[in-house]
Amino acid sequence: EAQVTQNPRYLITVTGKKLTVTCSQNMNHEYMSWYRQDPGLGLRQIYYSMNVEVTDKGDVPEGYKVSRKEKRNFPLILESPSPNQTSLYFCASSFQTPGGPYYEQYFGPGTRLTVT
Amino acid sequence: DQQVKQNSPSLSVQEGRISILNCDYTNSMFDYFLWYKKYPAEGPTFLISISSIKDKNEDGRFTVFLNKSAKHLSLHIVPSQPGDSAVYFCAASEGAGNNRKLIWGLGTSLAVNP
Numbered sequence: 001e002a003q004v005t006q007n008p009r010y011l012i013t014v015t016g017k018k019l020t021v022t023c024s025q026n027m028n029h030e031y032m033s034w035y036r037q038d039p040g041l042g043l044r045q046i047y048y049s050m051n052v053e054v055t056d057k058g059d060v061p062e063g064y065k066v067s068r069k070e071k072r073n074f075p076l077i078l079e080s081p082s083p084n085q086t087s088l089y090f091c092a093s094s095f096q097t098p099g100g101p102y103y104e105q106y107f108g109p110g111t112r113l114t115v116t
Numbered sequence: 117d118q119q120v121k122q123n124s125p126s127l128s129v130q131e132g133r134i135s136i137l138n139c140d141y142t143n144s145m146f147d148y149f150l151w152y153k154k155y156p157a158e159g160p161t162f163l164i165s166i167s168s169i170k171d172k173n174e175d176g177r178f179t180v181f182l183n184k185s186a187k188h189l190s191l192h193i194v195p196s197q198p199g200d201s202a203v204y205f206c207a208a209s210e211g212a213g214n215n216r217k218l219i220w221g222l223g224t225s226l227a228v229n230p
Contacts (some may be wrong), residue, residue, distance in 0.1 A: 004159070042118075043160075043205070043220040090159050103150055103209050103218050107159025 006091050006108035013081055014116055017103045019075045021111050023091030029067070030096035032074040033058070033105070034066065036087040049074055064086055067092045088112050119143045120208050129228050131208035135193040137224050139206030140186065146208040147218075151180060151191050154203045154223070164191070164205070196228045 004025045013019055025032065033048040035058075045058030060075040063085055065077040074093075078085060089112075092105040121140045129135045139149075147168040152160035166173040166180045166189065173180050179192045193200055206221040 015215065040222065041223045043207075045218070092159070103148065103207070103216075104162040107161065109157065109159050 002106065004093055004106050004108035006092055006111050008111060009109065010112045012114045012116065015082055016080045019081060019113075021078075021079050021089060021113070023074045023076065023108060024072050025074075025091075025093040025106065026072065027039075027093065027106065028071065029037075029093035029106070030066065030071070031105075032091065032093045034064070034074070034076045035090045035092065036060065037090065037110075038087050046076070046089075081113075083115050086113060086115050117142075118222070119146075120206055120219050122204075122224045124224050124229070125222070126225040129196045129226065131198055131228055131230050132195045135191075135196040135200065135226055135228065137191040137193075137204050137206075137226065139189045139191075139221055140187060141189075141208050143208070143210060143219075144187065145210045148209040149180070149182060149189050150207045150218075151178075151211070152205040152207065153200075154205065160205055169228055173211040194228075196226075198230050200229045200230050201226055 007022045030051045034046040035043045037043050039100050044060045046064050047066040049055045055066050088110050090110050092110040094105040119142050127185045151163040153163045154160040164175050164178050164180050166182050171182050172209040182189045203223040205223045207218050209218050211217050
């Protein structure tokens with residue numbers, strides 16, 4: 001089954017404690033992306049990756065890191081989480097074309113993060 | 117300032133009737149529009165899209181209409197079914213190549229009542 005998986009689904013942590021949210025896709029997609037969803041602000045892109053070892057900042061990258069060492073995995077790293085990073089996080093993937101990524105993206109189920 | 121606006125946070129429709137979800141945008145450079153559907157505790161799933169060179173795209177019960185002069189698009193669901201109850205997001209894309217960006221609306225929660 002074609003899918004994007006995220007782990008963990010729910011996480012409560014404390015300020016400053018490093019954490020990683022994993023994302024994996026089994027569709028051989030080149031393009032992967034992380035979003036956060038907040039009330040009144042909609043979905044905002046954090047980081048994206050066009051392919052292995054190619055990553056770039058989205059609209060709200062501050063406080064986050066990513067890596068793309070393998071095509072299927074795109075972990076999101078919070079080195080020193082703060083309460084303003086409390087949010088619902090989605091990983092997404094799609095094929096990449098010469099004209100840019102397909103926006104018919106596949107999304108993971110989301111990770112609810114609370115930073116106290 | 118929101119470039120993609122879904123002004124109705126919620127909509128309630130009777131089963132079998134038409135659901136019309138609306139979306140307005142402000143950026144005339146948007147050239148591709150998408151609708152996503154989201155159930156609770158799941159990620160958004162792609163529903164239907166339309167290029168700015170078209171004014172209508174149909175896929176089964178779902179039709180998207182684009183009015184470029186009014187900077188308005190709408191999603192029609194006919195007939196509506198209880199399983200259509202979800203949050204619907206409108207999204208718009210602009211830019212060239214790898215600089216393409218996707219801007220999302222805040223969503224409209226649709227309830228289809230049996």
